[in-house]
Amino acid sequence: MLAMTETTRCPAILISAPASGQGKTTVTAALARLHARQGRKVRVFKCGPDFLDPYWHGLASGAPVHSVDLWMTGEADVRQRLHEAAQEADLILVEGVMGLFDGNFSAADLAQLLGLPVLAVVDASAMAGTFGALAYGLQHYQPSLRWAGMLANRVATAHHADMLQQGLRDPSLWLGAMPGVQLGENAPKARTAALLPERHLGLIAAHELSDAMQRLDAAADALAQTPLGQRLWTAAEDAPSWQDWCVDFAPPDMAADASIDPPQVQPWLAGRRIAIARDAAFSFIYPANLDCLRAMGAELRFFSPLAGDALPTCDALWLPGGYPELHAQALHANQALREAMAEHVAEGKPVWAECGGMLALCEGVTGLDGHIQAMWGLLPGQVIMQNRLGGLGMQQLVLDTGLLRGHTFHYTRLETTMPVSTRSSRPGAAVQPDRGEALYAHGSVRASYFHAWFPSNPAAVAGLFGATIQA
Template structure:
């Protein structure tokens, strides 16, 4: 494949488990291929917000989530076809281990499921620092666990030297169909910084130009890029059921998107579907701005408000402005970090309490740390800015904070259901503001975006 390639190709980067270096290897491949003059388009399997941000820094293009459980097969194939159609190579970064997804029995939400839907070969990243010949047993197990997944090649990460790399190559060649296309030595200088929800975000500047250069050079020395490119296959033929967010209506409502270091977790599809429904999106910062833009409604995504509690609390002009907009009855949708910001207060990891907007009469606490993680199905239990009662959507929860008991007089607009059968009421409806810990993917029910835009447009008509 060369810089003049006219037919887009596709490849999946999977992992033996979380923590083996999938993101580092993916970023290195993206940067090395970009340096060759190729246009590369990245995607991320699963509900992750952070990895796509790093992809975007390298490629200069939006990176989109592909989630089998939340959005289904047609959405995945249509998304890849839509956004990789003008690229030379689409590189899909997997989630966790190749076969990890919704639960321990099904392949739903897994990298393997997505690779099969896309009919794409998988390059398996293996952390080899504590094994040699045993690496072949791991690869063989992955080949045999699901032969329908095209495990085409292996990149051994964290190798200790030339002899170690040679042993792994020989062992895999002797027992496995997949071939070793790379052996990457340990190099702490290319590691990405982490915190309690995973990697630090791209917006915090950790992936510098210098680190990208070191990553690319490491990949160029350690991976046979020509061999990797030879594995790539044509893009899949898209399904017909997925709506196209590229078909935009004329703007009929302005929606403010809270976007800064504290609020940066948004699915690109959500924003695209809002625009397709007729929204003009206007970014603003709860950290830095003191005046809201002229908007008909607000959308707060997730992020790290707990790290910026003092700054958010100190921006009293903005807290007042958001309270005022809510009191006027304009629609607000807030998820996870947005819920935290609209609550009475946030107690941070050091025990300090920071006063927030105060719409939700409860405090969010980071102590003690309680992990809530998993896919969630949401049934609208009452009418809200996202639609009428009975609507169903899918999303994901991932947070370490906990919310003090919310008064029973506040309506719950959601009925949440986890895979394990757990059900509970959530989705706090305060006036025309809807607050939840769940990150909904609007592609699971595009009517959500249409309803929110309609609610904002309706408010504009009333004023």
């Protein structure tokens, strides 16, 4: 591991907002696309747990997008990933989570730790002078933060933008106004408002839309008209440039800080073949989780249940989260796969079914309209869709092999007779019998709404996939 003194300097900003829904994902993706198509190498990171925003950032930047979080992924992982990115990138963008100061480990905490300049994206569609008050409050709430500036989003007219700009106490913070972005010259306002459309778990992933790149280019074109989009790349006299926002990125210094102790990886899965479902129904996969499996020696074999693929020859099976409820008919029709999975379970081979993966294995899904769609029926239970959240937030899962970190986010509940092995809990909290996400055990299947961050405890993950680990 490199020493803390071996830093790499790179322009970087953290893009945040006063709250969710302000447009920070659109601005982050637009900024990445704007610079990528100008020939620069852009690396984008996402604060907190998220599977959907990274699809847009990956398409915009042309590079893998990793999550960074001071609890779930840990400080050592954050520092190492950003340091490695700085060695190859021309620009680093980090999208925040929720509002700037929200959460026990907030986006502001990350910006403070790393010295990242903060760009605040504010939905100014229904305000004028109050934009300045909001900007002043954000800037001074935690005075030690380094600021890049403010970008007004969803601005109606040039006059509206002028009123917003005049409200700023510090004129140097003004980075421009983004209008409602249209797709084509005659695009209706309804389509404008849904530049990056959403469904019940967040944004629709970029790979699900045939015009995803067109949407990104439209956003990049709009951003190119702002001071942020026109900011100079090379330093010039009396003109702001990206060099003003350079950050010195250092790797973690294990010797200097004993609290930084990343989990060790050993070849626990050497020689084991892990089949992984991956398509529009099973797309909630952290790239770092795949890297972790490979680092433990596993051979990964991907297949698409939606495409009618057979189950690859394997020693273990992973069914990640996603949207199986949107593809119930196609999944249920793949009976050859269902029979192969049943045989896999009958042979005692392990299955890790995570959130949507668990849903797909159940008997059926009851929609909001009461209509029941049959699923694979390998787990006893009915999944009930609901309008309210069934679970949200960071979670830890304590197994015999140690503690796994992760999160939960779902709009369904499971009615089942399966025994509960244990439950997840909030970070640092004790397990409670009626709180947290259940870990179900059914034969060789382990299933939960809990989404695991594999690098937080590779040994525990290896145990889920059948390795013998000494506690």
